[in-house]
Amino acid sequence: MTEKPRAADPGSGSAPGGSAAAGQAGGEEPRVVIRDNRKIKSDGPAATDAGADVPAEGLVEEAEVVVDEIKVESTSVEGPPVVDAPAEPAEGEGAPAVGGPLGAELEALRAELDERTRDLQRVSAEYANYRKRVDRDRSLVQEQATGSVLAALLPILDDLDRAREHGDLVGPFGTVAEQLTTALGKFGLTAFGEQGDPFDPTRHEAVAHQTSADVTEPTCVQVMRRGYQLGERLLRPAMVAVADPE
Numbered sequence: 001m002t003e004k005p006r007a008a009d010p011g012s013g014s015a016p017g018g019s020a021a022a023g024q025a026g027g028e029e030p031r032v033v034i035r036d037n038r039k040i041k042s043d044g045p046a047a048t049d050a051g052a053d054v055p056a057e058g059l060v061e062e063a064e065v066v067v068d069e070i071k072v073e074s075t076s077v078e079g080p081p082v083v084d085a086p087a088e089p090a091e092g093e094g095a096p097a098v099g100g101p102l103g104a105e106l107e108a109l110r111a112e113l114d115e116r117t118r119d120l121q122r123v124s125a126e127y128a129n130y131r132k133r134v135d136r137d138r139s140l141v142q143e144q145a146t147g148s149v150l151a152a153l154l155p156i157l158d159d160l161d162r163a164r165e166h167g168d169l170v171g172p173f174g175t176v177a178e179q180l181t182t183a184l185g186k187f188g189l190t191a192f193g194e195q196g197d198p199f200d201p202t203r204h205e206a207v208a209h210q211t212s213a214d215v216t217e218p219t220c221v222q223v224m225r226r227g228y229q230l231g232e233r234l235l236r237p238a239m240v241a242v243a244d245p246e
Contacts, residue, residue, distance in 0.1 A: 143230065143231070143233065146187055146188075146230065147230045147233060147235055150184060150187060150189050150228070150230060150235060151235050151236070153184065154228055154235070154236060156180075157181070157184075157191075157226075157228075158225060158226075160177045160180075160181070161226060163177075164177075187230070188230050188231045189228055189229075189230055189235075190228065190229055190230075191226045191227070191228055192226065192227050192228070192229065192238060193220070193223045193225075193226040193227045193238025193239075193240060194220070194223060195220060195221065195222065195223055196219060196220065196221075197219070197220045197240075198217060198218070198219060198220075199217075199218035199219060199220055199240070199242045202234075203227060203234065203237055203238060204220060204227070204237055204238050204239075204240050204242075205227075205237040205238065205239050205240070206240060206241070206242040207224065207239055207240070207241060208222070208241035208242070209241075209242050209243075209244060210241070210242075210243050210244070211243065211244050211245070211246050212243040212244070212245070212246070213245070213246050214243075215243050215244070215245050216245050217245065218242050218243070218244050218245075219242065219243050220238075220240040220241070220242060221240075221241055221242070221243040222240060222241035223238060223239070223240050224239040224240065224241065225238065225239040226238055227239075
């Protein structure tokens with residue numbers, strides 16, 4: 001059997017046997033040649049030697065097949081699943097009604113929320129009224145306490161008035177009397193009842209009556225004891241003598 005000549009390696013540029021022999025003869029290192037030992041079906045007879053070289057046309061065809069397989073594998077990489085977005089409801093369509101046990105529970109929660117809101121509003125109104133009532137009662141109690149103290153000092157003021165009429169409020173005693181009257185005035189104490197004032201039965205207490213041609217209406221002609229009031233509150237009426245017109 002005669003041996004077929006081997007085809008030249010396309011990448012080496014020369015026959016492998018000659019290049020190896022030339023390299024060994026020249027003292028150079030032998031080149032490493034990679035061969036494709038896979039069998040390629042062809043019309044010609046199959047190579048009997050396992051190390052036989054394949055034709056150039058076979059290498060090109062095999063390379064094209066490998067490239068095609070690589071392309072197919074690269075395009076078949078599995079990625080994350082694509083999930084279609086839910087379709088948006090068309091314009092004019094309302095939200096779907098909630099029914100069943102969930103809808104009943106929602107209605108119960110709404111009813112309870114409304115009831116709690118009404119309770120909160122009622123409690124807030126009651127608290128606001130309570131605060132107003134407490135403030136009003138506090139002011140009333142304070143006024144009553146102040147009035148009680150001032151009413152206890154009214155006899156002292158009457159003695160000062162009588163001493164002033166007799167001319168006894170002179171010197172240091174007169175100065176103390178004026179300071180006391182000023183201090184009580186800061187608490188809202190005011191005196192009323194002067195000679196010539198019109199008679200007012202709600203503020204004056206008439207202890208004597210007479211007729212006079214000099215008056216056209218009931219008039220206080222004599223003040224026996226002055227009256228006092230605290231703000232709008234009457235502490236004591238004035239004791240007067242009244243003259244009626246003839």
